[in-house]
Amino acid sequence: MNAITPFALAAAGLVGLGLYGMLAQSSVLRKVIAFNLLGIGVFLVFGVAARRGAAAGLPADPVPQAMVITGLVVAFAATALALVLTLRLHQTIGAVTLAEDPAPPANPGTPPE
Amino acid sequence: MTGTLSGALLVLAIALPLGATLLAFVLGGQAASRVARGALWLWLALAVAIVAAVIKQGEPISYHIGGFAPPIGIALAADGLAAAMLLAAAIILVAAGLFGRAAYPAPSWDKGGRAAYAYWCLLPALAASLAVAFLARDLFSLFVALEMLTFTALALACLDGRPSQFKAELRYLLFALLGSVLYLLGCALFYGAYGTLDIGLLAGNTRADAPTRLAGALMTVGLLAKMAVFPLHLWLPPAHAGAPPAGSALLSGLVVKGAFVLLVRLWFWVLPGPPVAGAELLATLGAAAILVGSVVALRQEKLKALIAYSTVAQIGYLFLMFPLLMAGDPDAATRAWMGGMLQATSHALAKAAMFLAAGLIVQSIGEDRVAGLCGAARATPFSVLAIAIGGLSLMGVPPSGGFTAKWMLLRASMDTGQWWWSLVILTGGLLTGGYVYRLVAAALAPAPAGAAPRPVPRIQEGAVLVLALLSMVLGLLPLSMLGMAQIGQPVITP
Numbered sequence: 211m212n213a214i215t216p217f218a219l220a221a222a223g224l225v226g227l228g229l230y231g232m233l234a235q236s237s238v239l240r241k242v243i244a245f246n247l248l249g250i251g252v253f254l255v256f257g258v259a260a261r262r263g264a265a266a267g268l269p270a271d272p273v274p275q276a277m278v279i280t281g282l283v284v285a286f287a288a289t290a291l292a293l294v295l296t297l298r299l300h301q302t303i304g305a306v307t308l309a310e311d312p313a314p315p316a317n318p319g320t321p322p323e
Numbered sequence: 324m325t326g327t328l329s330g331a332l333l334v335l336a337i338a339l340p341l342g343a344t345l346l347a348f349v350l351g352g353q354a355a356s357r358v359a360r361g362a363l364w365l366w367l368a369l370a371v372a373i374v375a376a377v378i379k380q381g382e383p384i385s386y387h388i389g390g391f392a393p394p395i396g397i398a399l400a401a402d403g404l405a406a407a408m409l410l411a412a413a414i415i416l417v418a419a420g421l422f423g424r425a426a427y428p429a430p431s432w433d434k435g436g437r438a439a440y441a442y443w444c445l446l447p448a449l450a451a452s453l454a455v456a457f458l459a460r461d462l463f464s465l466f467v468a469l470e471m472l473t474f475t476a477l478a479l480a481c482l483d484g485r486p487s488q489f490k491a492e493l494r495y496l497l498f499a500l501l502g503s504v505l506y507l508l509g510c511a512l513f514y515g516a517y518g519t520l521d522i523g524l525l526a527g528n529t530r531a532d533a534p535t536r537l538a539g540a541l542m543t544v545g546l547l548a549k550m551a552v553f554p555l556h557l558w559l560p561p562a563h564a565g566a567p568p569a570g571s572a573l574l575s576g577l578v579v580k581g582a583f584v585l586l587v588r589l590w591f592w593v594l595p596g597p598p599v600a601g602a603e604l605l606a607t608l609g610a611a612a613i614l615v616g617s618v619v620a621l622r623q624e625k626l627k628a629l630i631a632y633s634t635v636a637q638i639g640y641l642f643l644m645f646p647l648l649m650a651g652d653p654d655a656a657t658r659a660w661m662g663g664m665l666q667a668t669s670h671a672l673a674k675a676a677m678f679l680a681a682g683l684i685v686q687s688i689g690e691d692r693v694a695g696l697c698g699a700a701r702a703t704p705f706s707v708l709a710i711a712i713g714g715l716s717l718m719g720v721p722p723s724g725g726f727t728a729k730w731m732l733l734r735a736s737m738d739t740g741q742w743w744w745s746l747v748i749l750t751g752g753l754l755t756g757g758y759v760y761r762l763v764a765a766a767l768a769p770a771p772a773g774a775a776p777r778p779v780p781r782i783q784e785g786a787v788l789v790l791a792l793l794s795m796v797l798g799l800l801p802l803s804m805l806g807m808a809q810i811g812q813p814v815i816t817p
Contacts, residue, residue, distance in 0.1 A: 225508065232501055238493060245500050252508045259515035274514055277463055281507060284470045288500050291474060295481070295493045302486035308494050 218258045224251030236307045238296045242289060249285040253278045329376040330386030333399040333458050336369045336409065340450035347444045355443040356427070360420040362447050363413070366454075370406075370413035374807065377406045383811040385460070393521035398460040400523075402811025404664060405457040408584055411668040412453045412577050414793060415675045419569050420446060421786040422679055425779075426569060438482045442569070449475045449573060456581040462510050462520040462542075462593070465585050469506060469549065473499040476578040480566035491561035498548050498558045502582075505545030512538035513593075522592050529595040539594045543601075546589070549582040552642065553612035556635045563634060564627040568682020571627060575634045576675035580667050583641055587663075590645065591813040602645035609642025610747040617754030621761070626681050626691050629758055630674070636751060637670045637717060643732050643744050649815050650739035657809060658738070662731030664808040665797060669724030672794035673713035679787045680706035680713070684766070687776045693761060698770020705784035707766045709791035714759030716794040719752045724797025727805075 224247055231244025260274035299305055343362030347355035376384055385400035387393070401409070423446065427439035452471035459465050473496070481492050514520055516534045529535050551559035563575050590597045616636030623629035644663035648656045683706040684699045685691045700707045716725035729748050736744040770776075 228504075232497065238497075241497055245497070245504065248501075248504050249507075252504055252511055255508060255511040256514070259511055262515060263518050271518075274511070277510075277514075280463070280467065284467065284503075287474065288470070288496075291477065292493070292496055292500070295489055295496060298484075298486075299489040299493060302489065305490065308490055308497075 214258050214261050217254060217261075221251050221254035221258060224248070224254060227251075236309065238292075238299070238306060238308060242292045242296065245292070246285065246289060249281070253281055256281070329373075329380070329384040330399075332369060332373050332376060333384065333386045333401055334388070336366065336373060336458065337399075337451055337454045339369065340366055340447040340454065343447040344444055344451060347447065351440055355440060356424070359443040359446050360424070363417050363420045363450060366447075366450050367413040367417050370410045373401050374406045374410050377401055377403060377810055378807050381810065393461065393524055394519040397464060398521060398523060399458045400460045400811075401458055403808040404584065404587065404811065406810075407664055407668055407808055408457050408580060409454065411671045412450070412457075412580075415573070415576050415671060415790065416446060416450050418675065418679070418786040418790050419573055422569055422572075422783050425783050426567075438484070438567075441478060441482060445475050445479050449479070449577070453577060453581055457584055460522045462513060462522065462525075462589075465588070466503065466507055466510055469503050469582065469585065472578050472581045473503065473549075476570075476574050479570040479573055480562055482567050482570055485565070488565045491558070491565050494558045495562040498551075498555070502545040502548035505541045505548070506585075509538040509540075509542035509545065512541070522588060526592045529593060531595045535595060536598075539589065540601075542589055543586065543605075546582045546586045547608070550579050550586070550638055551635060552608050552638060553615055553635065554608075556612065556616070559635055560628055560631040563631040563678075564625065568679050568685075571631070571682070572675040572678035575631065575678055576671040579634070579638060580671055583638075583667060591648070591815055597645075597649060597815065599646065599649050602649050605642045605645045606647075606744065609639035609645075610744065612636060612639030612642075613747055613751040614754070617751055617758065620758045621754060623758075624692055624694070626685065626693055626696065626762070627678070629693060629762065630677050630681055633677075633717060633755070633758065634674055636755070637666070637674065640666045640670075640729070640732065640748070640751070643736070643748065646741060647732065647735040647739055647744070650741065652739050655735040655738040656815065657812065658731040659735035660812050661805055661808050662728045662735060665724055665728035665731065665805070669716050669728055669794045669797045672790050672797070673716040673723075673725065676709045676787050676790035676794065677713040679783070679790070680709040683779045683783055683787065684710075687779050688774065689777070693765050696762070696765040697768035698774050698776065699766040701770055702774075702776030703779055703784065705788045706779070707763065709784075709787045710766070711759070711763050712788075712791040712795055714755070714762065716791075716798075718755040718759060719748075722798040723795045725794070727798045 228244045228248025228251055232241050235241050235244060256274040256278045260271040263271040340362055343358050347358045383400050383402035385398055388397045423442055427442040452468055452475055455468035459468055477492055477496055481488055510520060512534050517525060548555045563571050566574060613636045616632050620629050620632035623632055641663055644659045647659035684703050687702045688699055716723035719726045719729035733745045733748050
């Protein structure tokens with residue numbers, strides 16, 4: 211166990227939590243938060259890779275850090291987009307989950323117009 | 324290799340539509356529409372020039388941005404695959420531009436004007452994202468391309484702002500985000516293992532060890548979610564069917580193909596001697612998609628939902644090429660490769676034509692149920708013709724592009740002794756025939772008394788028909804043109 215193992219374990223934990231949240235939570239807002247947790251876990255993996263791959267004399271490899279910055283911007287934009295859609299969903303039909311709409315009142319016999 | 328002129332073409336193919344997006348965003352109104360349409364025509368010219376340069380050179384053209392070679396710099400490259408996809412994308416986007424002139428003319432800032440403004444900004448943005456997805460040669464740039472594609476596609480799908488659409492699009496966004504974050508995790512693992520994400524440097528240097536396999540698996544699953552491959556397909560039909568016509572056409576025709584190109588790059592360039600068992604699993608999922616998607620399409624009541632399920636089925640064909648490429652028979656591998664490329668391009672053209680035509684039909688007769696299409700052939704003859712021609716290409720009837728694609732896959736599956744895939748191809752063709760017949764038969768039925776179809780603009784019908792005809796003409800191309808797809812074809816040693 212060296213100095214970066216705790217970070218790697220934390221990254222794995224965050225990825226696991228985020229993945230579970232995205233798949234298991236029904237509320238859209240919770241899914242979006244879980245997506246962010248998952249993203250942070252992935253960025254931490256990049257951080258671990260940067261520390262491990264550091265050349266002699268450098269504290270860290272700068273390339274993964276540049277990638278994390280790009281990733282953060284993308285995740286920020288994605289979160290904003292998801293939140294806008296969630297907000298519109300709530301404003302227009304009052305829903306906070308993606309569950310299927312309740313079936314319209316069945317009216318067998320009459321063909322739909 | 325890094326000729327300055329052809330290299331400049333690659334940079335322009337990304338920079339031109341990106342610049343047009345920004346310009347359209349600033350100018351707004353009619354000017355935005357003019358800028359976007361002009362840029363798309365120029366982009367088409369660039370795509371033609373890139374195709375010509377690739378054919379002339381006989382090998383992939385590549386360019387190192389800023390003159391810095393990887394691993395410091397970023398490489399762009401156009402091989403046969405990239406050039407063919409770029410050309411198909413440019414044709415479809417130009418058609419979407421022609422289609423949009425009538426659909427999104429409003430320059431004012433009311434509700435319709437906002438949709439028009441967004442449409443003309445997003446069209447070149449989609450072009451730029453596709454260019455990055457086809458030309459970029461490192462896994463991280465491809466991740467950025469994937470995200471750009473998702474964002475523009477999502478916005479195009481929500482263009483109408485209809486409340487019923489938000490749920491489907493939000494589900495699409497969550498699937499896409501999960502897919503791209505898994506892809507990014509794979510990138511992190513690759514970087515940790517090899518210290519570079521450049522495809523050229525990774526190719527042939529990856530080891531078949533646990534981190535590589537895990538990274539490959541994560542990225543593959545992420546891309547499958549983005550491509551809506553069975554059983555991750557449930558988000559696609561509502562998201563594609565509910566979008567406005569131009570949005571559906573671009574989503575179904577082009578956006579899924581972006582993820583497909585990434586998957587091909589990952590499997591045949593990056594992964595070490597791609598696992599045959601994995602390829603067979605992919606093809607099995609593809610076969611299931613063909614059968615399930617086609618059967619469900621047969622049972623759809625709504626016109627656009629039927630076409631969207633047909634997309635699920637047609638994407639399945641793309642995966643049949645994976646095990647055929649790895650069978651170790653060079654001739655069969657070449658056929659499978661060309662079959663896959665032709666399927667990707669001909670489906671893109673045919674499906675874009677069909678979705679646009681469906682939009683025109685719904686607009687004209689005000690009816691989106693298949694059973695209510697009677698009279699459509701009289702009201703919008705060219706649109707119904709486009710659906711029929713596109714459908715022939717999807718079925719694989721000669722001389723369409725779809726026929727050549729399916730024929731090559733069929734030959735490859737027989738040559739490699741994997742005959743079970745040919746059963747799937749043939750059954751899929753029959754089922755496709757079934758649902759296309761349903762559409763065309765319904766459209767040819769006489770109109771109900773008192774029907775008053777609204778006329779649709781000729782330019783829209785013309786653009787749609789040209790797209791459908793091009794998907795047909797792909798099957799008539801001389802073999803030398805098809806040979807372009809082989810330029811830069813990876814050699815796979817199982």
